[in-house]
Every structure is written in structure tokens, then in C-alpha cells.
Amino acid sequence: MKFPTLLVAFIIAASSVLSAQKKEVSLEEIWNGTFRQERLQSLQSLDNGKEYVVLNYDRQAGTTSIDVYSYKTGKKTRTLVNSADLNDIKAFQDFKFSEDESKILLSTELEPIFRRSTKEIYYVCDVNSKSLQKVSDQKIQEASFSPDATKVAYVFENNIYILDLKSGDRTQVTEDGVINSIINGVTDWVYEEEFSFVKAYAWNPSGEKIAYLKFDESEVPEFSMDLFKKDLYPSQEVFKYPKAGEANSEISLHMYDVKSKTSEEIDLGDKYDVAEEAEKVNENAVGDFYIPRIKWTQDPMILSVQVINRHQNNLDLMFIDAENNEAELILNEQDEAYVDITDNLTFLENNSFIWTSEKDGYNHIYLYDEDGELQKQITSGNWEVTDYYGYDPKADVIYYQSTENGSVNRDVYSIKPNGKNKKRLTDRNGMNSASFSADYTYFINTFTDVDTPNVYTLHRSKDGKQVREILNNKALLEKNAGYDFAPKELTTINVNGNDLNMSIIKPTDFDETKKYPMLMFQYSGPGSQSVSNSYFSSNDYWHQLLANKGYIIVTVDGRGTGFKGADFKKVTYKELGKYEVEDQIAAAKQLGERAYIDADRIGIWGWSYGGFMSSNAILKGNDIFSAAIAVAPVTSWRFYDSVYTERYMRTPQENPSGYDENSPLNHVEKLKGDYLIIHGGGDDNVHVQNTMRMVEELIQANKQFDWAIYPDRNHGIYGGNTRLHLYTMMTDFILEKL
Known part of the structure; x- marks a missing residue:
């Protein structure tokens, strides 16, 4: 069909006008929050699996609240804590529940240290009475409840302390902590940055023991930075930073008995005797090791410890019997290059465990018995498991995220531990991630693709069926439609x-x-x-x-x-x-x-x-x-x-x-x-x-x-x-x- 020249000219002119009406984005808009996406902040499932909590901030009043919402309806059911009702706190920045959800640790006056670490003032809030108890007058690190919520452990100036919430008595667990020398219960700079954790202690499930890491960084070279600020003279920040080939912290694992108030260093065996191992390698190599993860198993007296050599190509999973502090090798994983450290280890009721590994060339899920014997490779294929969400013992189902639908995409799946009944629970091509309710009844799916900012929807875990939409960013899409975006x-x-x-x-x-x-x-x-x-x-x-x-x-x-x-x-x-x-x-x-x-x-x-x-x-x-x-x-x-x-x-x-x-x-x-x-x-x-x-x-x-x-x-x-x-x-x- 032939269009008249005048009509073609009109169409071109109209298109030009429409294009000209679209705005060009400015640098100021990019960095002033104009294109900020709406997100679900600090969402956390309650143990009942039917409700979740969100930390909300009232900008006008300057107060914060922990509000409870129904998964099914999305409606707010109640407020657990509102700082407006508290005498000693105007606002709090974070919170942690006790195991029974009867108490909440409220974090205030956060002071950043490095990427993940902070110092802060903590308060214990009783959910029912709304009474407040200050944990310490000083800014402390990594406070956590004992399993029965009667005590709070924390770290202050590189030492671990325990506060008895009823009596107010304070017990000092370690006494050798020295800044830039000995660290107890929190990690040194390089562990925090590269192994992605700060809290280096853990209550056992019965509250009788605390396992903790000690870092002796006395031989680690110091790095200094001049900070100029606005003072007449600059200040200097000095911290231990092990560069490639230089001395690391000497790491050791310890077990504290709460009743006897005594600690014992755990002997991990000759393989992890630094002095002995150093003699076995050439003079240019190093013989020390890392402990990048500790985690209590389903047995309250069995601690799992991951220990990896300095080359990071030989990883041991060990079990520590906390009653006699003896170590047993359960699993060894080696690689010609390196073994990645993850948080995917999950213990089942009988202490069999789920583990992820790249040993077949792609990252997949494996099931081992309590003695470390392989029972089943649960997933397989030329694709990667990219996140492990957990195991639902009631349904006997594992939930995970993978690239099975292409390496630029992510989907959420469920599968039985025997490798059968795999289900794709998400149906839109793009990046899908999940946050499951505590009982795995529901999951909140976060979806995005090249055309869609984050959309949050609620789904049934058993089949992936959408229950409702929670939050979308349609307002951002409408705003962006006015810009000349390609x-x-x-x-x-x-x-x-x-x-x-x-x-x-x-x-x-x-x-x-x-x-x-x-x-x-x-x-x-x-x-x-x-x-x-x-x-x-x-x-x-x-x-x-x-x-x-x-x-x-x-x-x-x-x-x-x-x-x-x-x-x-x-x-x-x-x-x-x-x-x-x-x-x-x-x-x-x-x-x-x-x-x-x-x-x-x-x-x-x-x-x-x-x-x-x-x-x-x-x-x-x-x-x-x-x-x-x-x-x-x-x-x-x-x-x-x-x-x-x-x-x-x-x-x-x-x-x-x-x-x-x-x-x-x-x-x-x-x-x-x-x-x-x-x-x-x-x-x-x-x-x-x-x-x-x-x-x-x-x-x-x-x-x-x-x-x-x-x-x-x-x-x-x-x-x-x-x-x-x-x-x-x-x-x-x-x-x-x-």
C-alpha cells in the first residue's frame, strides 16, 4: 500500500513531537531518589506461619514500629511495639526476636564500623508488658538472646559478656580481648568482608553452651588511613588488614559452659596445628586455616564446624561433641581451584544434612546421613542452584532457586529429598526470589525483569499459585514512561x-x-x-x-x-x-x-x-x-x-x-x-x-x-x-x- 507523501510527513512529524515531549533524565534525579523503588523493609515471618512483621518508620513523627500483617489478607492485624509508646526510645533501627517471640531486642544509636559491623545501644522489650531493659550503657556488638530468653550475650571491646535479664548480673565470658590484638565472639576485618559474617559465637539449643571463635591478630600487619574531616589536624584510623601472602589472624574454636563459667579450646586435630602444618609446606607457602562457619545441629550437644585450608581448596565439615569437646570429621570436599563457602547447610531431625556443592561441575543440592555418607544428589543438570531456601519437614520438601530457565533468569522450585516431584513455583521469566513463611505455607515472591521493577506477590508454597499482590512499582513505571528511556x-x-x-x-x-x-x-x-x-x-x-x-x-x-x-x-x-x-x-x-x-x-x-x-x-x-x-x-x-x-x-x-x-x-x-x-x-x-x-x-x-x-x-x-x-x-x- 502506498501512503501519500503528505501523510508520511505528518506521521514523522507527529512521532517527533511525541518523542520531543519525553524528558531526558538528569543526574540530580538519579541521585535524589526520584527513581527509588518501593520495597518491603525488614520483613520477617512469625513462627505461626500465618503472619509476618515489618519495621515501619513514621517520617513525620520520627518514630518506628513493628507491625504485624496477615499473609493471607495483607491487612495489618496489630502492632507489637511502637517507639511512640516507649519512654526511653524515640526510634529504633533494627530488631531481633527471642526464640519464643516473647521478647525483642531493639537496636538504637547504630554506629557503623566496617561493611557489616556496627556498635549500638540495645534494649530488651517485653512484648506483653512493653517494659524496657537496657542491655548496656556502652555501645556493644551482636547482642543475642539465649534460647529461653532469660539471658543476652554480647561483645564489648572484643570480649563476650552475658547479662542475666532477671537478676541483672553480668558475667564476663572472656577477659583477654584487646583492640587490634585479640578478638572474641566477633570477626576480624577480613572474615567480615570475605566470609560475610560478624557474629562469631552461637548459643547451643539448650542454652548450656556457647561456642565462639577467637582471633589472635597480634601478628597481622596494620593498615592506617588518614581521615581529614574538618579538624585542624587529621586523625588516623589503624586496623589489622592481612594482604595477600601476609600473616592472618590465628583462629581457634572455644566452648564455654554457662553453668561452670569455664571455657575450653577445641582441639581440631594435627591437621589444624598451625606450627606443625607450616613445617610440611614449602617455605614460600603458608600452613594456617580458616573457620568460616559454625552452626549447632539438631542435637543440642553437637556443633558443626566448617574448616578450610588457607588455599581454600580443602574443606572439612566437623562435628564437635560439646560434652567432651572432641572433634570428628564428617565430610571432606576438595577442588583443584577453590571451594565456595555458603550458608546452605541444613540439619534434619536425625542430624542427616543437606549440603550444596559444585563437585559435578554445577552447584547442586546433596543429602548426606548423620555420618557424612552420601544418600542422594537431589538436583542435577547443566544449570546452577543459586539459592537454598530451606526444608519443610511437614511436607518433606526442599525449596530452592535456580538458573534452569537460563543463566540471566531465576526461578523458585520445590523438590522432594529423593529428587522427585520437582515443581517450578514461579511462572514469569525474569529474576524471581522467595521469602518463605516460618511453616512454609506461603512465600513472598519478588519478581523483576528488564521491563518491570520489583513486584511482590504472595504464593502458596505447595503449588506456587498466587494468592494476592502485595506491592508493585506501577507508579515508578508510569513516571518512567514520561522519560526518553530505551x-x-x-x-x-x-x-x-x-x-x-x-x-x-x-x-x-x-x-x-x-x-x-x-x-x-x-x-x-x-x-x-x-x-x-x-x-x-x-x-x-x-x-x-x-x-x-x-x-x-x-x-x-x-x-x-x-x-x-x-x-x-x-x-x-x-x-x-x-x-x-x-x-x-x-x-x-x-x-x-x-x-x-x-x-x-x-x-x-x-x-x-x-x-x-x-x-x-x-x-x-x-x-x-x-x-x-x-x-x-x-x-x-x-x-x-x-x-x-x-x-x-x-x-x-x-x-x-x-x-x-x-x-x-x-x-x-x-x-x-x-x-x-x-x-x-x-x-x-x-x-x-x-x-x-x-x-x-x-x-x-x-x-x-x-x-x-x-x-x-x-x-x-x-x-x-x-x-x-x-x-x-x-x-x-x-x-x-x-
């Missing part, structure tokens, strides 16, 4: 013999006959994922801003990233920064051959591991990349912590070439394009030392570059106007240089 396209690209997941954002007025500059974003760290079927993050909104200005934004998950099997992930072992960089360079080169990509204007950026990658990319791929931004980058793995780095690289003493050949510091002479490096001066994680050394190497190579230091800011580089300033700087750099 879709995030998911696809793949074949690079170096692998089909890699890729996302692309193109300008909304994209014309394939034109040429566009391209900016690549990536993280690329081991087991990570940047390409997924999910809605916009803050960086996606920034990428939309750049797309509005005529850039194509591409993200590629190369070798070493996660959720495509152990071989794909672990190919980077001992060679961080080699294969991942090769894949980014090859992908950029291949994309640059597309008619609509300007091969002379290809840039790359990333943060942390991504900053390490973008630095290497512009150096090793100097004929491909013309600009790069590195935010808080590692520039040599010799500067990073022992647990993370050695998991993937072993020690610098054992693998010097792996550390040095892929360090940007050793390739600065290759810089041709425009390079911007940015760091926070108070970064306790990836130290600003990384950027300072990179700057010095560039100066000595007489290479021009741009750089910025944000005083006192940590690894996240945020606070006040900081994020807006940072992204304004990066935007200006890209507009000028790319």
Missing part, C-alpha cells in the same frame, strides 16, 4: 569460543545507518553477574542518560563470571585479569565491526574489580579502547586482602607471575587513550594505595591522565553530594573524551 536488550555474543551474556542500551532515536560511540560497563569478578533479566539499577539510569546523548551502552559477562558452571567460573584461577580482559577486548573489537559502532570511539568503565578490569583493558587493548574510567580499582592483587585474593590467586610467593603479569601497574607504558582514575581516601577495602601507586607509575612513564580523590569516602564513595559530584565528573569525562 529498552535494555538481552542477547549473547560469541567470544573466544564462548556464548557470553550481553545487554545493550541504544539511543531511542537509534538509526543503524549512523555510527555511535560505545561505552562498555562491566564488573567481571569471579562468580559475579552484571547481565541479568532485571530492571534498571542506578547505573542503568546513568546509562540511559548517556544513551540520550548518543552513546550505545554494552555490558558483557566474560569468562570467570558466575552461573554457567564451575569450569566457566574457575578458568581465571591463578590468572585474575587475563581471560576476563581478553574477553572484554575481543567483544569490543567484534562489536566495533558492526556498521553502527564507531570503532574509534569505544570506552570502558567499572568499579572495584571493574576498575581493575577497565584499567587493564585500556592498557592491553590500547588499539581498541580510546577511553576508560576506573573507580576504586585494585591495581595490584598484592595490595588486596588474603582471603579473597588467595582464593583465586594463591599467594604472591607461590604465584608471582600471576600477580604481576596482569597488574595494570606493569603495563602503564601502553597507555594511549584517555584515562580517569577515582578513589575514596577512606576506603578500608580497596585501599587508596592502589590508586596512588598507579598514579606514580603513570607519572614516571610520563603518561597524561585525569584523577580524583574523594576525602574520607569509603569504597562506595557516597554521602551528601558525593555521588552527584562523582557521576557529573564521569559524565563530563565521557562527553569530552569519547
Whole structure:
């Protein structure tokens, strides 16, 4: 059919007007909360399985409350605690129930320490009487109820204490705690950061024993940071930080008897005698070990302990008999590269247990008896179990999340321990996650895809049938419809013999006959994922801003990233920064051959591991990349912590070439394009030392570059106007240089 020329012109003009009516996103909007998603905050199931609680904040009154809602109806049934009704607390920031839910620990005056650790003032609130009891006048760490809720244990200045709530008597469990030397009951910096926990003690189910970890970090080298603030003289923060190949804390496991008030160190056997083990390895290696998890079993006197060697490729699951403090090896898992630590261990009534492992090449669920004998591999296939939600003994069903529907997607499944009756409980392609009620009757599904911000729905666990919608973000979608946003396209690209997941954002007025500059974003760290079927993050909104200005934004998950099997992930072992960089360079080169990509204007950026990658990319791929931004980058793995780095690289003493050949510091002479490096001066994680050394190497190579230091800011580089300033700087750099 032939349209009249006038009609065609009218249609084009009308389309242009409609397009022109759409707004371009601004940096201020990205960082002032304009696009904030609605979320369910601090949702927690009550033991009855019929209700859940949510921490609500009344901004106008400045008060907080713990409100109870019905799973089935979604209606609020009652309020457990409201700070407006309490004399001593205006508001609280967090809460923990006692086991019988008769008491609640309320956290106030939170003071951050590192990424996960805080100091705070705790109060015990009686649910029925609403009476308050202050745990300590000092700010303390990791308070927790005894199983019968008659006592509270906590850590103060590296020592463990127990408060008897009835008598008010306070017992000091340990007495040798010293800042920057001996730690009891909480973790040191590297455990907190890399093993993802802070509370390093656990009441046994009967309340008779407390198992705890002791860290002797006296031989760990100290790291210091100058914090400038606004005082006349800067202050200095000094803490123990074991870099790759340096001394770790000496770790030991102890058992405290509440009645006799005595502690005993647990002998884990000759294998874990540090001095003896060190003699068996070569002089450049190390013989110490880690205890990344302790957990009481269904037997109140049996503690499970996971112990892993420093190379992190040989993991023992041990049982400790708390009556005689003897250790027994139950399960050993080994890998040529490394064994990942998870929280997926679940004990059944007879102390048989559920465990996840990558031993068949993909992460799957296994069932073992109480003696560690394999009973059944419950899941199998060329896909990964990505989350383990738990076991329902009543229905004899296991619930988990997996990538069976594609590595960029997640679905929730149920399965019997015998591997039969598997059911997919979610039916929309995208990222699905679940939060189950205490009795597994219901689960709240959080769903998102590239077109849909988070939607929260309630489902029946037995068949996945939706009961009701709890919360959606339709208001955000309606708001976003007024902006000139382009879709995030998911696809793949074949690079170096692998089909890699890729996302692309193109300008909304994209014309394939034109040429566009391209900016690549990536993280690329081991087991990570940047390409997924999910809605916009803050960086996606920034990428939309750049797309509005005529850039194509591409993200590629190369070798070493996660959720495509152990071989794909672990190919980077001992060679961080080699294969991942090769894949980014090859992908950029291949994309640059597309008619609509300007091969002379290809840039790359990333943060942390991504900053390490973008630095290497512009150096090793100097004929491909013309600009790069590195935010808080590692520039040599010799500067990073022992647990993370050695998991993937072993020690610098054992693998010097792996550390040095892929360090940007050793390739600065290759810089041709425009390079911007940015760091926070108070970064306790990836130290600003990384950027300072990179700057010095560039100066000595007489290479021009741009750089910025944000005083006192940590690894996240945020606070006040900081994020807006940072992204304004990066935007200006890209507009000028790319």
C-alpha cells in the first residue's frame, strides 16, 4: 500500500513531537531518589506461619514500629511495639526476636564500623508488658538472646559478656580481648568482608553452651588511613588488614559452659596445628586455616564446624561433641581451584544434612546421613542452584532457586529429598526470589525483569499459585514512561569460543545507518553477574542518560563470571585479569565491526574489580579502547586482602607471575587513550594505595591522565553530594573524551 507523501510527513512529524515531549533524565534525579523503588523493609515471618512483621518508620513523627500483617489478607492485624509508646526510645533501627517471640531486642544509636559491623545501644522489650531493659550503657556488638530468653550475650571491646535479664548480673565470658590484638565472639576485618559474617559465637539449643571463635591478630600487619574531616589536624584510623601472602589472624574454636563459667579450646586435630602444618609446606607457602562457619545441629550437644585450608581448596565439615569437646570429621570436599563457602547447610531431625556443592561441575543440592555418607544428589543438570531456601519437614520438601530457565533468569522450585516431584513455583521469566513463611505455607515472591521493577506477590508454597499482590512499582513505571528511556536488550555474543551474556542500551532515536560511540560497563569478578533479566539499577539510569546523548551502552559477562558452571567460573584461577580482559577486548573489537559502532570511539568503565578490569583493558587493548574510567580499582592483587585474593590467586610467593603479569601497574607504558582514575581516601577495602601507586607509575612513564580523590569516602564513595559530584565528573569525562 502506498501512503501519500503528505501523510508520511505528518506521521514523522507527529512521532517527533511525541518523542520531543519525553524528558531526558538528569543526574540530580538519579541521585535524589526520584527513581527509588518501593520495597518491603525488614520483613520477617512469625513462627505461626500465618503472619509476618515489618519495621515501619513514621517520617513525620520520627518514630518506628513493628507491625504485624496477615499473609493471607495483607491487612495489618496489630502492632507489637511502637517507639511512640516507649519512654526511653524515640526510634529504633533494627530488631531481633527471642526464640519464643516473647521478647525483642531493639537496636538504637547504630554506629557503623566496617561493611557489616556496627556498635549500638540495645534494649530488651517485653512484648506483653512493653517494659524496657537496657542491655548496656556502652555501645556493644551482636547482642543475642539465649534460647529461653532469660539471658543476652554480647561483645564489648572484643570480649563476650552475658547479662542475666532477671537478676541483672553480668558475667564476663572472656577477659583477654584487646583492640587490634585479640578478638572474641566477633570477626576480624577480613572474615567480615570475605566470609560475610560478624557474629562469631552461637548459643547451643539448650542454652548450656556457647561456642565462639577467637582471633589472635597480634601478628597481622596494620593498615592506617588518614581521615581529614574538618579538624585542624587529621586523625588516623589503624586496623589489622592481612594482604595477600601476609600473616592472618590465628583462629581457634572455644566452648564455654554457662553453668561452670569455664571455657575450653577445641582441639581440631594435627591437621589444624598451625606450627606443625607450616613445617610440611614449602617455605614460600603458608600452613594456617580458616573457620568460616559454625552452626549447632539438631542435637543440642553437637556443633558443626566448617574448616578450610588457607588455599581454600580443602574443606572439612566437623562435628564437635560439646560434652567432651572432641572433634570428628564428617565430610571432606576438595577442588583443584577453590571451594565456595555458603550458608546452605541444613540439619534434619536425625542430624542427616543437606549440603550444596559444585563437585559435578554445577552447584547442586546433596543429602548426606548423620555420618557424612552420601544418600542422594537431589538436583542435577547443566544449570546452577543459586539459592537454598530451606526444608519443610511437614511436607518433606526442599525449596530452592535456580538458573534452569537460563543463566540471566531465576526461578523458585520445590523438590522432594529423593529428587522427585520437582515443581517450578514461579511462572514469569525474569529474576524471581522467595521469602518463605516460618511453616512454609506461603512465600513472598519478588519478581523483576528488564521491563518491570520489583513486584511482590504472595504464593502458596505447595503449588506456587498466587494468592494476592502485595506491592508493585506501577507508579515508578508510569513516571518512567514520561522519560526518553530505551529498552535494555538481552542477547549473547560469541567470544573466544564462548556464548557470553550481553545487554545493550541504544539511543531511542537509534538509526543503524549512523555510527555511535560505545561505552562498555562491566564488573567481571569471579562468580559475579552484571547481565541479568532485571530492571534498571542506578547505573542503568546513568546509562540511559548517556544513551540520550548518543552513546550505545554494552555490558558483557566474560569468562570467570558466575552461573554457567564451575569450569566457566574457575578458568581465571591463578590468572585474575587475563581471560576476563581478553574477553572484554575481543567483544569490543567484534562489536566495533558492526556498521553502527564507531570503532574509534569505544570506552570502558567499572568499579572495584571493574576498575581493575577497565584499567587493564585500556592498557592491553590500547588499539581498541580510546577511553576508560576506573573507580576504586585494585591495581595490584598484592595490595588486596588474603582471603579473597588467595582464593583465586594463591599467594604472591607461590604465584608471582600471576600477580604481576596482569597488574595494570606493569603495563602503564601502553597507555594511549584517555584515562580517569577515582578513589575514596577512606576506603578500608580497596585501599587508596592502589590508586596512588598507579598514579606514580603513570607519572614516571610520563603518561597524561585525569584523577580524583574523594576525602574520607569509603569504597562506595557516597554521602551528601558525593555521588552527584562523582557521576557529573564521569559524565563530563565521557562527553569530552569519547
